[in-house]
Amino acid sequence: MKLTMLGTGNASAFDCYNTCFLLTDENEHFLVDGGGGNGIFHQLRQENIEWIDIHNIFVTHKHMDHIFGVLWMIRMFAQAMQSNKYDDDLRIYSHREVINILRNACKAFLTPKQAKVIDDRIHLITVHDGDRFNIMHHEVQFFDIHSEKDRQFGFVFEIDENRKIACCGDEPFNERNKRYIENSDWLLHEAFCLDSQKEKFKPYEKHHSTVKDACENAEKLKAVNLILYHTEETNLKERKKLYSEEGKKYYHGNLYVPDDLEVIEM
Numbered sequence: 274m275k276l277t278m279l280g281t282g283n284a285s286a287f288d289c290y291n292t293c294f295l296l297t298d299e300n301e302h303f304l305v306d307g308g309g310g311n312g313i314f315h316q317l318r319q320e321n322i323e324w325i326d327i328h329n330i331f332v333t334h335k336h337m338d339h340i341f342g343v344l345w346m347i348r349m350f351a352q353a354m355q356s357n358k359y360d361d362d363l364r365i366y367s368h369r370e371v372i373n374i375l376r377n378a379c380k381a382f383l384t385p386k387q388a389k390v391i392d393d394r395i396h397l398i399t400v401h402d403g404d405r406f407n408i409m410h411h412e413v414q415f416f417d418i419h420s421e422k423d424r425q426f427g428f429v430f431e432i433d434e435n436r437k438i439a440c441c442g443d444e445p446f447n448e449r450n451k452r453y454i455e456n457s458d459w460l461l462h463e464a465f466c467l468d469s470q471k472e473k474f475k476p477y478e479k480h481h482s483t484v485k486d487a488c489e490n491a492e493k494l495k496a497v498n499l500i501l502y503h504t505e506e507t508n509l510k511e512r513k514k515l516y517s518e519e520g521k522k523y524y525h526g527n528l529y530v531p532d533d534l535e536v537i538e539m
């Protein structure tokens with residue numbers, strides 16, 4: 274099992290791609306969010322991953338930096354299906370609001386010919402809080418992160434009987450999700466900036482965390498490994514070093530601050 278960090282940036286990223294990642298088991302992929310544009314294809318290409326090999330996509334919420342890349346994927350898949358270059362089906366999972374947006378966007382942006390594959394071969398699957406699905410022969414449970422902004426879901430992905438990956442989306446861990454997230458092998462948590470720079474970046478105004486906050490959550494939740502993402506990007510060269518230095522004061526597991534396109538073996 275491996276995780277490819279396709280993007281690590283926040284919504285206003287210029288130098289990073291927006292936060293999205295791919296979980297890969299053998300040759301099967303589970304894409305989580307698409308970033309904000311068709312740069313998703315460039316990111317995949319740099320990792321030698323064929324976009325056409327992706328069959329499962331999850332969208333956490335409706336913000337542009339997460340959903341627009343998925344619209345581009347839908348367009349490309351619809352085109353490939355129409356010209357018989359793709360034999361399989363594509364499944365896109367999200368909560369009701371996002372599924373409705375995707376459905377309306379398909380009506381608005383796809384040609385009538387392309388749109389024919391929606392519900393026929395591109396399946397828009399509504400997930401509810403606590404729903405479980407079998408995806409790539411792994412159990413995946415989706416949950417409402419109880420965002421104060423827009424409705425957003427996270428998930429728990431079982432690697433095997435004893436190990437799970439938990440993703441909190443792009444907002445801080447909420448106590449109500451403790452039962453899903455506690456004791457994860459891998460925790461994916463946003464960290465907008467260093468705690469020492471919170472006056473400059475004002476993460477709380479955007480409902481985001483500092484590195485310290487994310488690390489304290491991971492420590493409390495007994496996560497074995499912690500991956501931080503969705504960050505500011507003013508000092509990308511030093512980000513890994515600076516975030517790791519601050520984070521290690523509050524978290525004693527294995528801390529990862531990946532760059533775009535970094536691959537993590539799980």
Ligand SMILES: [Zn+2]
Binds near residue numbers: 503
């Ligand atoms: Zn975001």
